Amino acid sequence: MPAVPVARVRGEPLTWVPQDLYIPPDALEVILEAFEGPLDLLLYLIRRQNLDILDIPIAEITRQYIRYIELMRELQLELAAEYLVMAAMLAEIKSRMLLPRPAETEEEEDPRAELVRRLQEYERIRQAALDLDQLPRLERDIFQVAAQPPPMDQVRPLPQVELDELLRAFSQVLGRAEMFSHHQVQREPLSVRERMTRVLEALEGGRQVPFGALFTPEEGRRGVVVTFLAILELIKARMVDWVQAEVYAPIYLRPAGEMAQAEDGA
Amino acid sequence: MTPQALQRILEGALMAAQRPLSLKEMESLFPEAERPGRDELKAALAALEQSCEGRGYALRQVGSGYRFQVREELAPWVSRLWEEKPPRYSRALLETLALIAYRQPITRAEIEEVRGVTVSSQIIRTLTEREWIRVVGHKDVPGRPALFATTSGFLDYFNLSSLDDLPTLAELRDP
């Protein structure tokens, strides 16, 4: 009788099927490739024959398992090492099953127990994966609603700064400059520096301002002293110039270098 | 602000966002002075949900918040908008994902022990890139292997509001 191919595997005709494997021939390759590992293959063998997972006929299953592995090798399917490890484990269980069990060790665990536990655990996860695949999901069953957003003025928020960040930055920079000293901080009241800024503002635009006009008597003695110190600082640092036409004439303050510039230009 | 105005604002924001919005994000739509309370917000969402009845979409709570989604029964028509078929995932990927979902936090070695085969790096990478899983810590054993867990993005994708919504695992029978 001529050998009629029962299936094509990777394009090659397959003319035989192991006798005890009952597989629709055209599904052979698909099935062999679809196993997710030795546990998956074992479960397939058990479920296919409606066997009870809790009472596996280990000799029979081992025989079938090894035939499958041989088939996979023959078809040159990639065979993960785990399949061989399982084959060894099955052989070991089989041999332990054959040993007579002494009466006093009746409590000893069934050699299959560990395998059964693993098969059950894997079967649960295999089912969970199928269930997960059945859940309605985005891209397939669920679509996120998306309407066109209204025209918007994009607000770009400005960075926020806390006051203590500023203080920390100040202390860090002074620390780096080795100018950090308690003494210095107390010596330099900020009111003077602030007043320096106010005086410069008063002179802005090259205005010449009478010395006396920079004082606000309502501020009292302290305020007057602060202004005076500020003016002295400004003059010392060459931030302002002071001019007096003649002795006892009114003193004027003006922005530093203004006159010099004007003279240069002349 | 009237309940109707609040409802309209929430509806507009949920429509425009293109992703789920958490209650906190919804609160942040309002300047502090007119910020609705949690109860007000939830009442508005409930009213909004009701108002969608009979429409083509529904309000649903998923992992990272609330979203409007097209009703499932319209998928046969709506999916024709895209020529590409929705992605299919291999059994190896789904089993790995299922293990991480049901047994989190879990190491790669633990996944391999249950599945009986090596977990390919490609699968872990795909799951991470899809932002379905992430490393939540390291197990205190030699090698300090990464512990994987699912994300709220996983819940969003599979239309779940929490891990409790996962289908229950089959019961184990005692040997």
Next chain:
Amino acid sequence: MTPQALQRILEGALMAAQRPLSLKEMESLFPEAERPGRDELKAALAALEQSCEGRGYALRQVGSGYRFQVREELAPWVSRLWEEKPPRYSRALLETLALIAYRQPITRAEIEEVRGVTVSSQIIRTLTEREWIRVVGHKDVPGRPALFATTSGFLDYFNLSSLDDLPTLAELRDP
């Protein structure tokens, strides 16, 4: 197909599409046997448009077709979804600002002397644009460098009535 069913399908598709849909695209959602006519389609769209009245969005016809759009008047709230997280200022900027605040009026060279590095023009520009600093004069030394000082806007931002209210270094050391 009832007009209601058609309306729901169109609504779902328009909501899912993330782009305007032309009448032709809407037709192609249906297998030929149940494909609605143009008039039917337009009637369904008109009914859909009406059904959105009072809601947070509206159906609009634009160049390439129809789309749902969130109502313009909701922009003040909805836009907060895209509000960027405020960026942070660099340490260089904060140090420069601190030196100007505590040592004003001060030139750029003086700032650079204390900080030990150049002060970028970008920092000066940023602080000026923020209206926290301004040029209050020029020092009478070669080059007539600008003197920087803080503004009243600076005081307002930090909720200070005067520079005297700035915390002192002593406060940093003994909190």
